[in-house]
Amino acid sequence: MSQMLRTIRAILNRNKDPHSIPVMDGNLSPNDALDRCVEVSGFDAPPDDMAFDAAGVLHVSTGKKVLRQSAGAGGWEEIASLPGNAGGLAFHPDGRLLVCVAGEGLAMMSGDRTDWLRQAGGEALGCLTSVAVATDGTVFLTQGSGRNRPDDWVVDLMQRNATGLLIRHDPKADKAEIIARNLAYPAGVAVTPDDRHVLYSESWAHTLTLCDRQGKARRKVVRNFPGYPCRLVPDGEGGYWVCLFAARTHLVELVLSDTEFRTAMMAEIDPAYWIAPSLCATGSYKEPLQGGGIKKLGLVKAWAPPRSYGLVVRINSEGDIMESLHSRVGGTCHGVTAACLHGEGLFVLSKGHKRLVLQQRGHGHG
Template sequence: MLGILVVAAYLAFWPVPIRAVGWQAPAAPGYQGAHAVNAKLAGQRRIPLGAEQGPEHVVFGSDGLLYTAVASGHILRMDRDGGGQAVFASTGGRPLGLAFDAGHNLIVADAIKGLLSVAPDGKVTPLTDAVDGKAIGFANAVVVATDGKIYFSDASERFTTAQWGGTEAAAMLDVMEQSATGRVLEYDPAAKRTRVVAKGLSFANGVALSADQQHLLVAESGRYRVWKIAVGAERLDVATPSPQAAVLADNLPGYPDNLMRGTNGRIWLGLAGQRNDLDAMAERPYLRELALRIPRFLWSMPKPYGHVIALTEDGKVVDDLQDPSGASALTTGVTETADRLYIHSANGGSLGWLAK
């Protein structure tokens, strides 16, 4: 009896790092309609990355070379087939989002170091790591406008990569808590000023610019949706209705991650994992806290499921590629070229691509 009481007390009262917040999760749409099950993402060709893991984001430079950010803190550079693979720069953190500016500098959203600029010779320069006197704890994705301004996401003010030993652990805690402290930030290189564009996002993730560059498309991983937010917004709280923000794509079948503009007006979005038991716990925050007291090996985990989609600027799904086999690593996005789709991954040991 004493043992039962001890276990019950542990499950009820042992401290956990989250202060779970209740919310209403929409019923998962399942794999039907625009997201009908398919295997279009299967059969990827692979570029081995040696000892490196997690090609989270991929961009091409004006030199025609491919750049990708990996978990070791390196940014790798190679040709389109993986030849000449070498370390271009090391940030000392965990680089995630990548984008080139007009001066051919590689702008990096680093989950530990903040927003960085890497010169063509590989020299790393910090741009910003704080806003309004508060640290940027989880810089995630980045895009550069033609006027030089840089927009990037700060996924969570509550759970940082440095504090929790990795991006996946911090992301899991943030999504389980649902305190919605994610933000979208703007850095103006000319004024050297950082400001908050929008806040109140449950794990702010991928960012892309609309074709006219008047709006940002922002993935909100924890609520399965993508927002369209005016670039001129100032400290906009997405929880409060505003003409400057609207949901572009809602109730997605997985966790939306990187957003990347492709060809023919398409906007590619990675879905990093399937919907799971957290939906059933949405309005029962105490169950999410209880789950953290249970050993991870007892959790019910969905198998790996590769999934990326392409949207139009009005949110219509125009392409959907899946790999139900479990062979794909955690798919976070797509970089499209004239003849290929490069598949981003948070935890794979190679970079996958498909011929178009």
């Protein structure tokens, strides 16, 4: 008990700790913007990422498949079935579809032909989380973990791993090299519009880092998010939209700081009921954080501690948060893993609630 009290005191006195949870106020103030978006489609399996091809047709990874939006309203057609769960998507300038496949590597697909990138620097690429392509065709990849696959991200968090990689692949030379190691679950990557730098997120460190194309000259653009950042895309105004797939809570931070309790929890408790973030709360009475979410008049209060949450933020080039879209406790757009600015607005994927939604933007937002 005394050890737990010391741990709680340490948490409460972390005002100078750069990783204390930021307060959601100002441009981060909670709202219901994601819940007010227009629903484009629902999915049978949780969707993970999306990308538009050169013709402006939307593609979505879901389960072990990649779907392409068909001409019919809300219709989809399967264009690829893969040996593992499909994750990060991108289109290469030569037209090939790049797919991160759990347990396998990067699939580079063109027509009936599929080439594979399965390792880099002697490391197997079993946990690729995102992919981005420079205009010259150079491919940048993030590998979240060297110990776990993407579906086991909660395990990786609870193990407090930092075994992720940033990888650069030159398809012309068929060469892949690791340009950054020991990253805390990198889950998003983007190439800057000038093609000179790369941005990548680290979920467990709650940061966004800028580096050159060789992985050097690293600089923290965002030092501390209020959630776990993953994929990011340019916003067309010099900044970026960054997805946060779950919000951080003081209870989870406490568990992460207590090795003895965390180890016992992982050994003795069903993973579904760990004190850990989730992409979607089930409502089971066995879930943690139930005490703060007691229903009043039949509704769970939006300010209850979040078991799951929906959040997308827009930052400027300096990392300042300019805008945020939320789906609070009790909302229906949690576990956001991808966003894409295209045509009439911002498309957002809720992996937790298996939905694709659209926020129609004003003229200034493309």
